[in-house]
Amino acid sequence: MEAPVQLLDEGLPVRGVRLATAEAGVRYRDRPDLVLMALDEGCTTAALFTRNLFCAAPVTVAREHLHKGSPRYLIINSGNANAGTGDEGLRAARETCRAVAAMAGCAMSQVLPFSTGVIGEDLPLLPFQQAMPGLVKGLREDAWEEAARAIMTTDTRPKCRSTIVELEAGPVTITGIAKGSGMIRPDMATMLAYVATDAQIGGEKLQVMLERSVRGSFNSITVDGDTSTNDACVLVATGAAGSAPTGEDLQRFEQALGAVCFDLAREIVRDGEGATRLVDVEVRGAGSEEAARAVAYTVAESPLVKTALFAGDPNWGRILAAVGRAGVPLNIEAVRIWLDDVPIVSGGGRDLDYREEDGARVMAQNEYAIRIDLGQGDAGARVMTCDLSYDYVKINAEYRS
Amino acid sequence: MEAPVQLLDEGLPVRGVRLATAEAGVRYRDRPDLVLMALDEGCTTAALFTRNLFCAAPVTVAREHLHKGSPRYLIINSGNANAGTGDEGLRAARETCRAVAAMAGCAMSQVLPFSTGVIGEDLPLLPFQQAMPGLVKGLREDAWEEAARAIMTTDTRPKCRSTIVELEAGPVTITGIAKGSGMIRPDMATMLAYVATDAQIGGEKLQVMLERSVRGSFNSITVDGDTSTNDACVLVATGAAGSAPTGEDLQRFEQALGAVCFDLAREIVRDGEGATRLVDVEVRGAGSEEAARAVAYTVAESPLVKTALFAGDPNWGRILAAVGRAGVPLNIEAVRIWLDDVPIVSGGGRDLDYREEDGARVMAQNEYAIRIDLGQGDAGARVMTCDLSYDYVKINAEYRS
Numbered sequence: 001m002e003a004p005v006q007l008l009d010e011g012l013p014v015r016g017v018r019l020a021t022a023e024a025g026v027r028y029r030d031r032p033d034l035v036l037m038a039l040d041e042g043c044t045t046a047a048l049f050t051r052n053l054f055c056a057a058p059v060t061v062a063r064e065h066l067h068k069g070s071p072r073y074l075i076i077n078s079g080n081a082n083a084g085t086g087d088e089g090l091r092a093a094r095e096t097c098r099a100v101a102a103m104a105g106c107a108m109s110q111v112l113p114f115s116t117g118v119i120g121e122d123l124p125l126l127p128f129q130q131a132m133p134g135l136v137k138g139l140r141e142d143a144w145e146e147a148a149r150a151i152m153t154t155d156t157r158p159k160c161r162s163t164i165v166e167l168e169a170g171p172v173t174i175t176g177i178a179k180g181s182g183m184i185r186p187d188m189a190t191m192l193a194y195v196a197t198d199a200q201i202g203g204e205k206l207q208v209m210l211e212r213s214v215r216g217s218f219n220s221i222t223v224d225g226d227t228s229t230n231d232a233c234v235l236v237a238t239g240a241a242g243s244a245p246t247g248e249d250l251q252r253f254e255q256a257l258g259a260v261c262f263d264l265a266r267e268i269v270r271d272g273e274g275a276t277r278l279v280d281v282e283v284r285g286a287g288s289e290e291a292a293r294a295v296a297y298t299v300a301e302s303p304l305v306k307t308a309l310f311a312g313d314p315n316w317g318r319i320l321a322a323v324g325r326a327g328v329p330l331n332i333e334a335v336r337i338w339l340d341d342v343p344i345v346s347g348g349g350r351d352l353d354y355r356e357e358d359g360a361r362v363m364a365q366n367e368y369a370i371r372i373d374l375g376q377g378d379a380g381a382r383v384m385t386c387d388l389s390y391d392y393v394k395i396n397a398e399y400r401s
Numbered sequence: 402m403e404a405p406v407q408l409l410d411e412g413l414p415v416r417g418v419r420l421a422t423a424e425a426g427v428r429y430r431d432r433p434d435l436v437l438m439a440l441d442e443g444c445t446t447a448a449l450f451t452r453n454l455f456c457a458a459p460v461t462v463a464r465e466h467l468h469k470g471s472p473r474y475l476i477i478n479s480g481n482a483n484a485g486t487g488d489e490g491l492r493a494a495r496e497t498c499r500a501v502a503a504m505a506g507c508a509m510s511q512v513l514p515f516s517t518g519v520i521g522e523d524l525p526l527l528p529f530q531q532a533m534p535g536l537v538k539g540l541r542e543d544a545w546e547e548a549a550r551a552i553m554t555t556d557t558r559p560k561c562r563s564t565i566v567e568l569e570a571g572p573v574t575i576t577g578i579a580k581g582s583g584m585i586r587p588d589m590a591t592m593l594a595y596v597a598t599d600a601q602i603g604g605e606k607l608q609v610m611l612e613r614s615v616r617g618s619f620n621s622i623t624v625d626g627d628t629s630t631n632d633a634c635v636l637v638a639t640g641a642a643g644s645a646p647t648g649e650d651l652q653r654f655e656q657a658l659g660a661v662c663f664d665l666a667r668e669i670v671r672d673g674e675g676a677t678r679l680v681d682v683e684v685r686g687a688g689s690e691e692a693a694r695a696v697a698y699t700v701a702e703s704p705l706v707k708t709a710l711f712a713g714d715p716n717w718g719r720i721l722a723a724v725g726r727a728g729v730p731l732n733i734e735a736v737r738i739w740l741d742d743v744p745i746v747s748g749g750g751r752d753l754d755y756r757e758e759d760g761a762r763v764m765a766q767n768e769y770a771i772r773i774d775l776g777q778g779d780a781g782a783r784v785m786t787c788d789l790s791y792d793y794v795k796i797n798a799e800y801r802s
Binding site for chain 1: 714733791
């Protein structure tokens with residue numbers, strides 16, 4: 001999956017997309033918390049949203065508006081998720097769109113709202129109304145990194161990636177930003193991710209590409225197994241680069257898109273709340289991809305595995321116990337488990353060649369892989385996870401207070 | 402569920418069962434870590450074991466031996482789980498039975514082995530062999546509390562309950578002990594629980610009763626969602642009290658048995674690793690018991706809910722988000738949620754009468770309930786859980802080291 005695509009840690013401008021940020025004071029003080037993204041006419045847009053049934057008001061409104069046609073503006077706030085807020089929340093989400101539409105001169109349904117932050121508190125509208133004139137006036141093509149910063153909540157750093165793809169018809173740019181660090185087990189996409197390209201791609205094709213890219217990236221990560229009410233991932237193609245890629249060009253483009261999403265997703269896990277390590281749980285030899293994902297997620301979300309990762313303790317029995325309770329039928333004699341390339345389990349128990357110091361050496365690293373071969377088929381899956389540290393508890397016991 | 406049965410925090414003797422403990426040094430030093438239980442001839446025995454596919458060697462051997470007939474001895478060690486130990490582990494488990502059989506003069510298959518402790522390390526046999534003469538000589542009817550102490554691992558206190566049931570034919574005693582505090586999401590029974598009665602009950606009836614009692618007790622708790630490789634629950638009826646209960650007597654007996662199991666299960670959660678609070682997650686109005694259990698467990702195991710419980714922070718949006726991702730179809734407008742009797746969610750969002758100080762008051766308590774009405778049927782479920790604290794991470798990052 002990790003394609004040999006050259007990625008930059010910055011936000012290259014994408015012709016046809018302009019951004020602005022503001023310190024609106026939705027909840028935070030003295031930091032940007034509002035982003036306006038303007039899309040030129042003729043853009044195509046694909047989107048994926050959380051499958052959490054208690055989805056946030058802005059998710060409901062964004063879905064409605066997407067059905068009515070192509071969006072021209074995205075308005076994103078951090079600090080308040082506008083989730084669990086009932087009818088009042090829906091009204092507030094619509095009002096934020098109305099504020100954008102009034103100032104920018106478009107239809108209200110051409111605005112998509114997004115929110116991230118604390119659940120269950122009313123979204124204040126005044127900050128939106130007050131910030132709107134400045135936002136509309138301040139739109140620029142080179143504000144991706146500022147936007148990445150403004151959508152942060154408990155993230156410790158902004159997440160931004162760009163790449164240039166050389167196609168037959170000339171280069172196209174892909175730039176993406178994402179936020180998320182807790183309540184991360186996306187069931188559609190991470191909490192919030194926005195990716196844009198100046199390539200020209202039709203809406204249906206764009207949606208299929210987004211779904212494929214998200215499966216191996218934002219939908220293959222976990223921090224704490226909690227699927228957010230607000231997850232959303234948006235992909236915009238402005239077409240400003242000219243002709244539409246086809247054939248091999250399209251493949252090359254999708255590979256680059258996948259790499260941008262993968263790297264952003266990986267950044268989310270690396271910045272997981274309290275995380276000190278990033279661990280890939282790679283399952284192969286499964287009877288189906290679903291079985292592989294079930295085993296990978298069970299290991300990746302086991303609190304006992306995650307505290308052992310934190311401690312750097314090769315207490316591999318916890319990995320074996322998690323595999324055994326994943327709900328997937330197994331011939332345990334055929335299961336093999338490695339830490340990176342160190343075999344730890346085979347033949348139903350500890351590998352005969354295993355030495356504790358070898359396991360400890362792997363687990364002392366900041367990034368490594370737990371590799372599991374179920375020995376029963378050809379399917380596989382990879383899930384990225386992090387450790388469970390004191391700071392995860394601290395961050396989540398103190399958030400809000 | 403919580404029956405009006407008078408329970409004692411002690412281990413009343415059960416005629417027909419004798420116990421002994423030893424400081425054998427299986428892993429721990431200077432504390433008892435080995436228990437021998439002797440069952441008089443004519444006892445009936447029911448048992449439930451973990452569904453973890455990587456079950457421990459003693460689980461495999463205990464199952465085999467149960468198939469061969471009624472057990473006369475149970476040998477239980479703490480400190481080493483003899484799990485993930487392959488063929489060597491099976492051999493070791495059998496050797497512990499052989500050591501008992503040789504000293505006690507019974508068949509090897511009349512001994513059931515049980516182990517709890519660290520996974521993946523070879524079980525040393527010498528401690529068993531050395532301790533055996535003293536164990537067999539030391540068997541007494543009044544050693545339940547010592548046994549409860551000897552089976553502890555990360556438990557901070559022994560768990561022992563007794564009750565006397567007045568039946569037509571005279572009083573019978575039920576006494577149970579349990580251990581467990583981490584790797585707790587029993588899929589059959591808690592890590593280890595042993596319950597005995599001097600009532601006379603046939604083997605098949607006893608098994609059915611155990612399964613029913615366990616469903617609402619040991620199989621309705623969670624500390625960290627990790628199902629152990631070694632879970633086992635054994636129920637012994639010695640028949641020493643004479644005639645077999647029938648009709649209402651049998652009902653009264655089963656109610657008392659359920660109460661003993663329930664209270665022991667509750668003790669496990671109360672003593673959950675790092676736990677500072679015990680919270681009942683009660684779901685009703687579900688379309689099926691499975692749906693109710695899915696919602697209850699999703700809430701009870703959400704790290705975000707559990708850290709909020711620890712903080713005493715009525716961040717109820719996390720409860721709502723967990724309900725929404727439980728995989729159960731919902732009409733969110735119909736869902737209602739309470740903290741004890743304080744309504745927090747109705748009509749798809751925050752209850753109109755909810756005030757933060759009311760939620761905070763409930764969550765400041767050490768024990769309370771999260772009550773969820775799905776508004777779609779008559780089924781319900783209750784799951785007992787605890788909070789996720791710094792100490793959970795500390796205990797599990799430092800265990801072994």
